[in-house]
Amino acid sequence: MRAVRARSFGGIDALALEEVPPPAMLPGGVRIAVQAAGVSFANLLVLEGRHQNRPDLPFTPGTEIAGIVTELSGEGGHGLQPGDRVCAGLPSGGFAAEAVAAAGNVFRIPAGLGFAAATHFPTIYATAHCALAWRAQLQPGETLLVHGAAGASGLAAVEIGAALGARVIATAGSPDKAAAARAHGAAAVIDHRAGPIREAVLDLTGGSGVDIVFDPVGGDLFDQSLRCVAPLARILTIGYASGRIPQVPANILLVKNLSLIGLYWGYYMAWGKTQAPPALRARVRTLFDELFALFEQGRLHPVIDRELPLAQFADALRRVQDRKVIGKVVLLP
Incomplete structure (x- = not known):
């Protein structure tokens, strides 16, 4: 072959x-x-x-x-x-x-x-759903910030976040990418190439900041996210498409009561030496049932x-x- x-x-x-x-x-x-x-x-x-x-x-x-x-x-x-x-x-x-x-x-x-x-579905939608529903425990009405929102991972997070009842703010780097994020459920899109995103995020949230960050990019966008989140926010680190793995100033986590949450979907798929226990493995099939139901309802595109x-x-x-x-x-x- x-x-x-x-x-x-x-x-x-x-x-x-x-x-x-x-x-x-x-x-x-x-x-x-x-x-x-x-x-x-x-x-x-x-x-x-x-x-x-x-x-x-x-x-x-x-x-x-x-x-x-x-x-x-x-x-x-x-x-x-x-x-x-x-x-x-x-x-x-x-x-x-x-x-x-x-x-x-x-x-x-x-x-x-x-x-x-x-x-x-096997990794992209599954990662977004696991990150937002299982790990961050997103609640309807919360505000979600999605970076890299026109890539497959970002678009999946925009759609899953919207399906779970979040108000989604996206970052993207071109008009075409911004339009794609809006078409898939983003309530607002920020051009991250125009400058730091902090003020735009705070303006969109009335100064309160976002509740959850879905970040497959890392680098400068991760650094900026720390400064535009609400107290008790959850930051999901998914990947580092920027090429730079960020270093986290622990004092910011402390003073804002933030949760920094990592997610490697391969753990749930039993790909590595350290694998999810059987109970979590069993939940994976339920997750896919939920994803396919969302697709059949016209919520995923x-x-x-x-x-x-x-x-x-x-x-x-x-x-x-x-x-x-x-x-x-x-x-x-």
Whole structure:
């Protein structure tokens, strides 16, 4: 089969499209004929060896796929059958014609959800929902600040936040990105390239500040967020697309009674050495039931920036690297 392979940690230029044997079946695994694979900023970190999920070399990148079940290993595959249309999250292996994922991380998708759009669910929508509902315990009527709001993660947080009853303020870096955030539920959008966001956020909140920050960007935006949050606010650190991991002045957390909350979705998907306990793993399926219900209610609208054939993997990754994306770039094996 065809697969994108990394034989060293060297970024995009270290990748090649190769003919390789299909992946070996795992105990309790599900083999999937991949119809679409999502491309993310996290993929770039993995390729550079800078992500907490560091696969052994050589490896095939890609953590979010959608496709058709072709084979099941053993019993208890969560009711899955060959021929089912599914999405799946996996620690690596998605940029290929076939992939094998743990049955607990494979989810049957609604009939009206296309394969490309379904790649948003295994990590992007799941991260936003887990962050806002589980970790920050967002309440209706609270104000949510979302950074990077036109990327896949940001748009997902805007939609999930609005669906949970929040007033959403978004930051974005261009008129097109601002328009996308508004179209998906943001009540207001701040151009973060125009200068520090503190005064704009305080103006929009009557001086009180926001209750929750969803931050996949880090860097300067994280620093500025600390100065425009309300007392008892929760700040969710999701990722560092800016390239700078911020350092937190603990005195600000103290004087404002702030909660700084980290979220690595791979913990819930049992990707790393430290994994969520069985009770949390069981809740993951409930989370996906809730996400698919929101989709069927017309509350979630996955945005596809563009679909590219697998052979154009480098173009897809560079588009993400250059921050040109609104929504998600998807590879079609």
